[in-house]
Amino acid sequence: MKPFRLLLRDLWSQALSCIPLPWFDGLRHRYAMETDDSRKKRVLGVLLRMCRYRPLRDGAESYAIEQMPPLRLGNDGSQISRYVYWLGPAGYEPVVSRWWSLCCSRAHGILEIGANIGYMTIQGAASAGLNIPYVAVEPNPDASLRLKRNLELNALNAVRVVEAAVVGQITRPTLEFCVSSLEAYAAPTGSHLAAVGAPSAHERVIQVPVAAVNALLDGIDLVKLDVEGAELDILAAAQERLAAQRAILFIEILDDACELRSFIADFAKKHAFILFILCDPLVE
Numbered sequence: 001m002k003p004f005r006l007l008l009r010d011l012w013s014q015a016l017s018c019i020p021l022p023w024f025d026g027l028r029h030r031y032a033m034e035t036d037d038s039r040k041k042r043v044l045g046v047l048l049r050m051c052r053y054r055p056l057r058d059g060a061e062s063y064a065i066e067q068m069p070p071l072r073l074g075n076d077g078s079q080i081s082r083y084v085y086w087l088g089p090a091g092y093e094p095v096v097s098r099w100w101s102l103c104c105s106r107a108h109g110i111l112e113i114g115a116n117i118g119y120m121t122i123q124g125a126a127s128a129g130l131n132i133p134y135v136a137v138e139p140n141p142d143a144s145l146r147l148k149r150n151l152e153l154n155a156l157n158a159v160r161v162v163e164a165a166v167v168g169q170i171t172r173p174t175l176e177f178c179v180s181s182l183e184a185y186a187a188p189t190g191s192h193l194a195a196v197g198a199p200s201a202h203e204r205v206i207q208v209p210v211a212a213v214n215a216l217l218d219g220i221d222l223v224k225l226d227v228e229g230a231e232l233d234i235l236a237a238a239q240e241r242l243a244a245q246r247a248i249l250f251i252e253i254l255d256d257a258c259e260l261r262s263f264i265a266d267f268a269k270k271h272a273f274i275l276f277i278l279c280d281p282l283v284e
Helices: 004-016 021-033 039-051 079-091 094-104 119-128 141-153 231-244 258-271
Strands: 062-064 072-074 110-113 134-137 160-162 165-167 174-180 203-212 222-225 248-251
Touching: 021 039, 021 079, 039 079, 072 079, 072 141, 079 094, 079 119, 094 119, 094 222, 094 248, 110 119, 119 134, 119 141, 141 160, 165 174, 165 231, 222 231, 231 248, 231 258
Parallel strands: 110 134, 110 222, 134 160, 165 203, 222 248
Antiparallel strands: 062 072, 174 203
């Protein structure tokens, strides 16, 4: 049985579906045109966050991302796609998105582990250019299908997609991967390896192939890690190569990841790296 909050969300989504999608266009465009610090933009943002649960299934197969021409994103029913449709760059990890694109524009080799549908991938690859090697890794078959579609939409055919879960050391050819069975969204965020979090009653388990992190690091000087709790295993196995290659690292740290925080602090001290918290403004 679904939790009460998800039932309420689904009811709200059904109610919003009664309103034709084009009726919201003016609201979206006005939000995009307002300056970031304006009171009007904050009010419009609140309204759009309420609207974001409206399904996009009666819209086009893809849409242009507001304020990011000419990038497009598939209308694929995913959470990220909906957020970005309604709110543009502010819809999903806006600070990470901005800094990721900037770093990609200066990188010589890029590795993105946990690419999901490829929202960050298309921004990073477009900023890097066609001659920069870019590897995007995603173990969820549903998400990787959408990732490839978004790369095709933006003619970013040079990006190599690896459909596997990245690990420090390969001990078996496949691993159990947990995906929410409650979410109405396609390719839900928060999917994770069973090895770092046992599946809940509301998750289905699939078998996914694995790839060793060190096999992916040749020529890489920029790495993004978003693997829902598996970061420590990957970093511990790759730390010497990452330090030797002076790679810039984007790492998602979950709230309760105390061991990962300690590892990163020790790594930074040992190898003379500088740590930043990605927020506005940056915190060193």
